Amino acid sequence: MATxxxxxxxxxxxxxxxxxxxxxxxSQAVRPATRDRxxxxxxxxxxxxxxxxxxLRTRRTDTIGLIIPSLENVGFTExxxxxxxxxxxxxxxxxxxEAEALMSADETAAEEAYWRLVTDGRVDGLIVAFATxxxxxxxxxxERGTPLxxxxxxxxxxxxxxxxxxxxxxxxxxxxxxALGHTRIGYVGIDADTDTARRRQHGYREAMxxxxxxxxxxxxTVGTPTIAGGRSATRTLLGHALDQRPTGLFVASLLGAIGVxxxxxxxxxxxxxxxxxxxxxxxxxxxxxxPPLTTVRMPNFxxxxxxxxxxxxxxxxxxxxxxxxxxxxxxxxxxSTGPTDRV
Amino acid sequence: MATxxxxxxxxxxxxxxxxxxxxxxxSQAVRPATRDRxxxxxxxxxxxxxxxxxxLRTRRTDTIGLIIPSLENVGFTExxxxxxxxxxxxxxxxxxxEAEALMSADETAAEEAYWRLVTDGRVDGLIVAFATxxxxxxxxxxERGTPLxxxxxxxxxxxxxxxxxxxxxxxxxxxxxxALGHTRIGYVGIDADTDTARRRQHGYREAMxxxxxxxxxxxxTVGTPTIAGGRSATRTLLGHALDQRPTGLFVASLLGAIGVxxxxxxxxxxxxxxxxxxxxxxxxxxxxxxPPLTTVRMPNFxxxxxxxxxxxxxxxxxxxxxxxxxxxxxxxxxxSTGPTDRV
DNA sequence: TTGAAAGCGCTAACAA
DNA sequence: TTGTTAGCGCTTTCAA
Numbered sequence: 001m002a003t004x005x006x007x008x009x010x011x012x013x014x015x016x017x018x019x020x021x022x023x024x025x026x027s028q029a030v031r032p033a034t035r036d037r038x039x040x041x042x043x044x045x046x047x048x049x050x051x052x053x054x055x056l057r058t059r060r061t062d063t064i065g066l067i068i069p070s071l072e073n074v075g076f077t078e079x080x081x082x083x084x085x086x087x088x089x090x091x092x093x094x095x096x097x098e099a100e101a102l103m104s105a106d107e108t109a110a111e112e113a114y115w116r117l118v119t120d121g122r123v124d125g126l127i128v129a130f131a132t133x134x135x136x137x138x139x140x141x142x143e144r145g146t147p148l149x150x151x152x153x154x155x156x157x158x159x160x161x162x163x164x165x166x167x168x169x170x171x172x173x174x175x176x177x178x179a180l181g182h183t184r185i186g187y188v189g190i191d192a193d194t195d196t197a198r199r200r201q202h203g204y205r206e207a208m209x210x211x212x213x214x215x216x217x218x219x220x221t222v223g224t225p226t227i228a229g230g231r232s233a234t235r236t237l238l239g240h241a242l243d244q245r246p247t248g249l250f251v252a253s254l255l256g257a258i259g260v261x262x263x264x265x266x267x268x269x270x271x272x273x274x275x276x277x278x279x280x281x282x283x284x285x286x287x288x289x290x291p292p293l294t295t296v297r298m299p300n301f302x303x304x305x306x307x308x309x310x311x312x313x314x315x316x317x318x319x320x321x322x323x324x325x326x327x328x329x330x331x332x333x334x335x336s337t338g339p340t341d342r343v
Numbered sequence: 344m345a346t347x348x349x350x351x352x353x354x355x356x357x358x359x360x361x362x363x364x365x366x367x368x369x370s371q372a373v374r375p376a377t378r379d380r381x382x383x384x385x386x387x388x389x390x391x392x393x394x395x396x397x398x399l400r401t402r403r404t405d406t407i408g409l410i411i412p413s414l415e416n417v418g419f420t421e422x423x424x425x426x427x428x429x430x431x432x433x434x435x436x437x438x439x440x441e442a443e444a445l446m447s448a449d450e451t452a453a454e455e456a457y458w459r460l461v462t463d464g465r466v467d468g469l470i471v472a473f474a475t476x477x478x479x480x481x482x483x484x485x486e487r488g489t490p491l492x493x494x495x496x497x498x499x500x501x502x503x504x505x506x507x508x509x510x511x512x513x514x515x516x517x518x519x520x521x522a523l524g525h526t527r528i529g530y531v532g533i534d535a536d537t538d539t540a541r542r543r544q545h546g547y548r549e550a551m552x553x554x555x556x557x558x559x560x561x562x563x564t565v566g567t568p569t570i571a572g573g574r575s576a577t578r579t580l581l582g583h584a585l586d587q588r589p590t591g592l593f594v595a596s597l598l599g600a601i602g603v604x605x606x607x608x609x610x611x612x613x614x615x616x617x618x619x620x621x622x623x624x625x626x627x628x629x630x631x632x633x634p635p636l637t638t639v640r641m642p643n644f645x646x647x648x649x650x651x652x653x654x655x656x657x658x659x660x661x662x663x664x665x666x667x668x669x670x671x672x673x674x675x676x677x678x679s680t681g682p683t684d685r686v
Numbered sequence: 687t688t689g690a691a692a693g694c695g696c697t698a699a700c701a702a
Numbered sequence: 703t704t705g706t707t708a709g710c711g712c713t714t715t716c717a718a
Contacts (some may be wrong), residue, residue: 001464003391003696004696005695005696005697013704014704014706015695015705016696016697016705016706016707017700017703019696019697019705020697025697031703031704032703047697048459048463049696050399050462050463050464050466050694050695050696051464052398052399052464052465052696053399053695053696053697053710054405054695054696055395055696055710056399056694056695056696056697056709056710056712057695057696057697057698057709057710058696058697061395064561072424074417076415077415078415080414081413084414084439084440084441085441088440093459093465094438094440095406096437097431097437098427098428103426115391115433116391116394117436119344119389120391120392120393121393121396121711122344122394122395122406227631234359234371250607258628258631261631262630262631284570287605287631288570288604288633289628289632289633290632290633290634292633346710346711347711347712347713348711348712356688356689358689358711358712359689359690359691360688360689360711362712362713362714363713363714366713368714372687373687373688374688377688393711393712394713395710395711396694396710396713397711397713399693399695399710399712400693400711400713400714401712
C-alpha cells in the first residue's frame with residue numbers, strides 16, 4: 001500500500017507538498033506543474049491516505065457511531081436508513097453497535113462498548129437511537145464533551161436531539177377514527193418512561209378532548225411496544241363487557257398493533273366491523289397484514305437524516321439543537337379501520 | 344483524555360512499561376508492585392488506549408466492515424444480527440455500509456466506498472453480504488489481499504464464504520408440499536445470476552424428481568426477490584388455464600412470497616384451498632400475514648456468526664474456507680399450505 | 687525488570 | 703511556491 005512518502009518520492013517533492021495538494025488545501029498555492037506531477041504519481045501508485053494516521057493527526061475520524069437497540073426491529077429500519085443515507089452523502093462512515101447484541105454478553109459489557117467507541121477515539125460523535133441506553137450513560141458521555149444526538153427521545157439537560165411530532169401523529173390517528181364515527185376510542189400505549197411515549201399519550205388525550213370525546217381510563221392500556229405487548233393489552237381490553245369496550249383503538253407502536261390484530265382475530269372480533277385499529281408508524285408490510293393495517297406514517301427517514309446533520313454540526317463545535325421534524329404525518333388508510341357496526 | 348504518557352508520569356515509569364502492562368504482554372515479566380502502580384494510575388486517570396494510534400502501529404483496527412444491500416429488507420436482518428452478535432462477542436466493532444445508500448449518491452461512489460473502507464485502513468477485513476456488489480470489485484479486493492468473507496454467495500476464485508444449504512431448504516419445501524398431496528408444484532425463483540439462486544432452483548428440480556414429480560417449465564418463473572417480483576410472477580402463472588396451473592408454489596424468497604400471497608388474494612384465488620404457498624426463509628411477521636405464511640426457516644443467524652468467525656481467521660492469516668451451515672432447515676407450517684381442493 | 691529510541695503515516699506551523 | 707520539522711499516541715526492538 002503506497003504511502004505519502006512513496007508519492008513524494010515518485011513526484012520528486014516533499015511529502016508535505018503532496019499532502020497539501022491531495023487534500024486540496026486552499027491556503028496554499030501550488031504550481032500547476034507540481035500539482036500535475038503529484039496527482040499523476042498518486043494515480044499510478046493508487047495512493048489512498050491512511051485514515052488512521054490522518055485521524056491521529058487531525059483528531060477527526062470521519063466516522064460516526066450509531067447505537068441502536070436492535071436492527072431486527074422493523075420499527076427502526078427507516079431511521080437507520082435515513083442515517084446511512086445522510087452519512088453516505090456527507091462521506092462519513094457509520095459504526096453500528098446493536099445494544100441488544102451487547103446485552104447478551106454481560107451486564108456491563110454494553111456500557112463498556114459505548115465508552116470504547118468514543119473514548120478510544122474511533123468516532124467523532126454518537127447517535128443514540130431510542131430509549132434503550134440508560135440516561136446516566138448518556139449523561140456521562142455528554143458531560144465528557146462527546147458530540148451526541150438523541151433520536152426519538154429527549155433527556156433532561158442534553159441538547160442535541162431530533163424527534164418527530166408524536167403528539168401530532170396521535171392527533172391524526174384519533175381524528176381518523178373520529179371521522180369514521182368512533183366516539184369510544186381506546187389507547188394501547190408504551191409503558192416505558194420515555195418522553196416519546198408520554199408525548200404520544202398526551203397527543204391522544206388532547207385529540208380526544210378537542211374532538212369532544214371522553215377518555216375512559218379502562219380504555220387506556222400500556223405495555224411493551226412488541227407483538228406480545230399488543231396481545232396482552234388486547235386481552236385486558238377484551239376483559240371488559242362488550243358495551244364497555246372501545247370501538248376504535250389507537251396503538252402507539254407498529255409491532256403492538258400487529259399483536260392487537262392477532263389477538264382480536266384469535267378472539268373472533270371483527271376488524272374493522274367490531275373494532276377499528278390504527279397504528280403509530282408505518283411499514284411496507286402493514287399492507288399485507290390481516291387485515292391490512294391503517295397507520296400514521298411519520299417522517300422517520302428524515303429524522304435519521306436530520307440526526308446526522310445535527311451531529312455533524314455538533315462535531316464542528318456548534319451548540320446542540322433540539323429539532324422536531326414537522327413534516328406532516330400521513331394517515332395511510334388501509335382496511336383495519338372503518339365505521340363500526342356496534343352501537 | 345489521558346494518554347499513555349500521563350499514566351506513565353503518574354506511575355513513575357516509562358510509557359513502554361505501561362504499554363506492556365496494560366496490554367498484558369505475556370513475554371515480559373513485571374514486578375507486581377510496578378504493575379499495581381500502573382493499574383492504579385490508569386484507573387484514576389480513566390485511561391483508555393487510543394484506537395487510532397494503536398491501529399497505526401499494529402496495523403490492526405479490530406473493526407470489520409459489513410457491506411450489505413439494505414438494512415431495510417427484512418430478509419437480511421437475521422444475518423446482520425448474527426454478525427453483530429459474533430462481532431460483539433469477539434470484541435470487534437462493525438462498520439456497516441449500506442450499498443443502497445451509496446448508489447443514490449452516484450454510480451462510482453459505491454465502488455469508491457468499498458475501497459475507502461479497506462484501503463484507508465479503517466477495517467481489518469470485509470464481510471460482503473449477498474449478491475449486490477459486482478464480482479469484479481470483490482475480485483479486486485480479494486486480489487489486493489483484503490481478508491474477505493462472502494455471505495450467502497460464492498464467487499469463482501474466492502475462498503472464504505459461508506452459505507446455507509439452499510438445496511436442502513428447497514428440498515424441504517417441495518417435500519412439504521408433496522406430503523400434502525400436491526403433484527403440480529411450481530417455482531417462483533430469483534432471476535439474479537447468483538450461486539444462491541441457482542442452488543435453490545436446482546434443489547427444487549432435484550426434489551421434484553426424487554419425489555417422482557414432473558416439472559413443467561410453465562410453472563417455473565423468475566423475478567426479483569421483492570414483493571413486486573412475486574406479484575408479477577403470480578400474474579404470469581395466473582395467465583395459464585386453471586388446469587394448467589400448479590396447485591402448490593414454492594417461492595424462493597420471503598418478500599417474493601408476500602407478493603405472491605397479495606396477488607393471489609387480489610385475483611380471488613384461495614390459499615391454500617386453491618393454491619398452497621411456501622416460502623424460502625422465515626420471519627417473525629410471516630405469522631401475521633394473510634394467510635399466515637408457511638416457510639422454510641434457514642439458519643441465517645448462524646450464517647452471520649460463522650461469517651465473522653471465518654473473517655477473523657482470515658485476518659489472522661489463515662486460508663479462506665468455504666463453509667456451508669448444515670443446521671437442519673425447519674418447515675414452519677402455517678396456514679398458507681394445505682391439501683388442495685383442485686383435482 | 688525496566689528504559690531509551692525509533693517509527694507507524696499523516697498534517698501543520700514555520701522557515702526559506 | 704516548497705521544504706523542514708515536530709509530533710499525534712501508541713508499540714516494539716534493543717540495550718541496560
